[in-house]
Amino acid sequence: MTEQHAGKLWGGRFTEQTNDLVEAYTASIGFDERLATVDIRGSIAHARMLGRAGIIPEADAQAIVSGLEGLLVDLEAGQLSFRVEDEDIHMNIERLLSERIGAVAGKLHTGRSRNDQVALDMHLFVREATATVQEGIRKLQRALVQAAEANLDVLIPGYTHLQRAQPVLLAHHLLAYFWMLERDYGRFSDTAKRTDMMPLGAGALAGTTFPINREAVMEELGFSALYENSLDAVSDRDYLIEFLSASSLLMTHLSRFSEELILWSSEEFGFVEIADAYCTGSSMMPQKKNPDVPELVRGKTGRVFGHLMGLLTVLKGLPLAYNKDLQEDKEGVFDTLDTIVPALELFAGMVETLQFRRERLQHAFDHDFSNATDVADYLAGKGVPFRAAHEIVGKLVLQAIEAGTNLAGLPFQTYQDASAAFAPDIYERIAPGAVVAARASRGGTAPEAVTLQLNLAKARLSL
Numbered sequence: 001m002t003e004q005h006a007g008k009l010w011g012g013r014f015t016e017q018t019n020d021l022v023e024a025y026t027a028s029i030g031f032d033e034r035l036a037t038v039d040i041r042g043s044i045a046h047a048r049m050l051g052r053a054g055i056i057p058e059a060d061a062q063a064i065v066s067g068l069e070g071l072l073v074d075l076e077a078g079q080l081s082f083r084v085e086d087e088d089i090h091m092n093i094e095r096l097l098s099e100r101i102g103a104v105a106g107k108l109h110t111g112r113s114r115n116d117q118v119a120l121d122m123h124l125f126v127r128e129a130t131a132t133v134q135e136g137i138r139k140l141q142r143a144l145v146q147a148a149e150a151n152l153d154v155l156i157p158g159y160t161h162l163q164r165a166q167p168v169l170l171a172h173h174l175l176a177y178f179w180m181l182e183r184d185y186g187r188f189s190d191t192a193k194r195t196d197m198m199p200l201g202a203g204a205l206a207g208t209t210f211p212i213n214r215e216a217v218m219e220e221l222g223f224s225a226l227y228e229n230s231l232d233a234v235s236d237r238d239y240l241i242e243f244l245s246a247s248s249l250l251m252t253h254l255s256r257f258s259e260e261l262i263l264w265s266s267e268e269f270g271f272v273e274i275a276d277a278y279c280t281g282s283s284m285m286p287q288k289k290n291p292d293v294p295e296l297v298r299g300k301t302g303r304v305f306g307h308l309m310g311l312l313t314v315l316k317g318l319p320l321a322y323n324k325d326l327q328e329d330k331e332g333v334f335d336t337l338d339t340i341v342p343a344l345e346l347f348a349g350m351v352e353t354l355q356f357r358r359e360r361l362q363h364a365f366d367h368d369f370s371n372a373t374d375v376a377d378y379l380a381g382k383g384v385p386f387r388a389a390h391e392i393v394g395k396l397v398l399q400a401i402e403a404g405t406n407l408a409g410l411p412f413q414t415y416q417d418a419s420a421a422f423a424p425d426i427y428e429r430i431a432p433g434a435v436v437a438a439r440a441s442r443g444g445t446a447p448e449a450v451t452l453q454l455n456l457a458k459a460r461l462s463l
Contacts, residue, residue: 001146003173003214007354009133015271018121023084023087024084026087026324026327026344027084027085027087027088027371028087028088028327028330029082029083029084029088029089029092030084030440031330031331031332031334032088032118032121032171032332033082033089034125035093035121035122035125035240035330036082036089036092036093037072037075037076038077038120038121038124038125038128039089039090039093039117040068040071040072040223041072041120041201042094042117042120042121042124042221043063043064043068043093043108043334044068044069044118045063045198045217045220045221046108046112046217046366047064047065047108048061048065048070048216049212049213049216049217049220050107050108050110050212050221052213052216053210053211053212053213053216054211055110055111055210055211055212056107060104060107062107063101063104063174064097064101064104064107066101067097067100067101067105067315068097069461070100071096071097071100072295080096080406081329083095088114088118088347089121090114090117090121091377092112094108094109099421101425102427102457104202108355110205110318111199111201111208111210111212112201112203112208112211113202113203113204113205113234113302115202115203115205115219115234115322116199116200116201116204116205116230116233116234116323117200119199119200119202119233119234119236120198120199120200120221121164121456122225122240122329122330122333123195123196123197123199123239124221126191126239126240126243126333127192127195127196129243129333129337130188130191130192131192131339132242133188133247133250133337133340133341133344133356134185134188134189136345136348137181137185137188137250137339138185138461139181139344139345139348140181140344140351141178141181141185141350141457141460141461142345142348142353142461142463143314143347143348143352144174144175144177144178144181144351144399144457145175145178145454145458145461145463146352147174147351147354147416148170148171148174148175148178148450148454148457149171149174149454150172151168151169151170151174151356152171152450152451152454154169154170154171154356154358154361155167155168155169155170155361155362155364155365155436156168156169156170156173156271156364157364157365157368157370158173158370158445159307164368164369164370165370166370166371166373166435167365167370167371167432167435167436167445168436168445169436169445169447169450170356170361171454172445172450172453175259175441175450175453175454175457177253178457179284179457181250181253181255182457182460183221183249184246184249184253187242187245187246187249188243188246188249189237190242190246191239191242191243191246193237193413194239195225195239195243196223196224196225197223197224197225197226197239198214198217198218198221198223198225199225199227199233199234199236200214200217200225201217201226201230201233202227202230202231202234203230203234204234204321205230205231205234205321205322206230206231207230207283210344214226219246227303230321231320234321234322234327235318235321235322235323237311237315237326237329239249239332239400240329241308241312241315242306243333243336244304244307244332244336245308247308247336247337247339247340248301248304248305248308250340251297251300251304251305251339251340251343252301253331254297254301254343254344254347255297255301256293257293257294257297257347258297259273259294259298260434261291261294261312261350261354262291262294262298265291267424270357270360271356271357271360271361271364272354272355272356272357273354273355273356273357274289274291274293274294274350274353274354275350275353275354275355277349277353278291278292278293278346278349278350278353279291279292279293280292293346293347293350293457294350297343297346297347298341300339300343303335303339304336304339304340305334307331307332307333307335307416308332310328311328311329311332311333314326314329315362361405365432366406367406368406369397369400369406369407370432370435371407371408371430371431371432372393372397372436373395373406374429374430374434374438375389375393375396375407375429375430376389376390376392376393377389377421377425377438378413378422378426378429378430379392379393379419379421382421383421384419384421389419392418392419394415395418396410396415396418399414404428407430408427408430412424412426412427
């Protein structure tokens with residue numbers, strides 16, 4: 001055996017030195033060192049099981065557990081260093097343990113493979129990551145509920161095709177994002193169900209000859225289920241796809257919200273003022289206040305999409321069971337978590353500090369036709385077929401445009417000429433507040449309907 005391979009845990013059958021570039025290219029310690037905590041926790045549970053099952057002497061198991069617990073303390077204190085030549089976090093931890101307690105550390109790997117070990121680490125990591133994301137979602141939802149409750153009397157134009165459509169309560173608009181996020185929360189809960197499965201005990205792919213107690217390890221690590229097929233256990237990355245998919249949808253919603261905040265904060269809209277803490281200036285133009293946070297969230301959304309597509313592509317052609325390709329499952333997950341957690345944190349703070357320009361919103365409907373549907377509904381309520389009413393109102397809109405006014409500015413005689421069904425109360429019916437109040441169906445934008453959904457949202461948050 002060459003000197004190069006004398007230190008490799010797998011080097012027994014090799015006679016040639018590993019190419020330096022191969023060693024650097026295949027090493028994962030540069031990114032999987034963040035699995036160190038869960039790796040040690042998983043090894044502690046495995047060592048305890050080995051001792052209790054009589055697979056290794058109890059004294060050896062206790063020595064291994066004590067050594068691992070010491071490594072965990074040093075890790076939390078930032079006192080552990082890892083080496084590229086040890087390839088990954090698993091080999092690094094095993095080397096450090098050997099240096100600490102001697103040859104008995106070699107018994108830790110009894111009855112397991114790196115294949116089921118890394119699968120366990122990722123299950124533990126993603127289980128914690130999912131809980132962290134859900135905490136961030138709840139924080140943003142609370143900020144949205146508070147903003148909605150503080151603006152229950154404020155109207156804002158609603159849009160379709162980015163054209164003025166109908167007026168809505170600002171609270172109604174904000175709560176739309178609450179319910180998007182509620183679905184996101186549910187998707188992460190679903191992801192957690194498939195993540196909450198323990199693969200350890202599957203060995204490299206076929207199980208192990210040792211009389212291990214998988215249920216004991218499952219219980220100690222807090223899993224609710226075991227993989228029932230060893231091949232599936234070491235090759236399954238579905239739960240990572242689910243995590244990335246749920247993250248992609250979450251970022252889609254944050255990106256849509258970002259787009260609206262960017263538009264609303266422009267002078268052309270002028271609906272909202274984003275706090276200075278979440279904006280930056282221009283190096284050239286002194287007057288600029290750029291909405292950098294929502295712009296970056298919008299931009300980073302594509303990054304998360306890319307990680308989802310990347311892992312789907314990795315998995316699509318892999319035969320069972322483990323393949324080195326699966327090393328590519330980690331960086332995208334890590335980066336996605338590092339992208340969405342601060343995005344949620346920043347968004348919550350941004351929503352909490354948003355200033356809605358009420359004076360601008362108050363006059364937003366002075367020159368638009370967002371009440372046109374209500375004129376048609378008015379006629380339909382008087383017995384005019386809706387399609388005929390639609391045509392009548394379309395012609396009234398054209399007349400108003402030509403006269404340089406809106407529907408509220410048309411003289412009553414113009415209404416009478418269009419249809420004898422009109423009465424003077426038409427002006428009351430098409431006031432923006434009345435238009436909003438008329439939509440009292442459940443899920444609508446009337447104050448009582450919005451109050452109902454606001455109470456439902458608060459119940460979800462247990463506020």
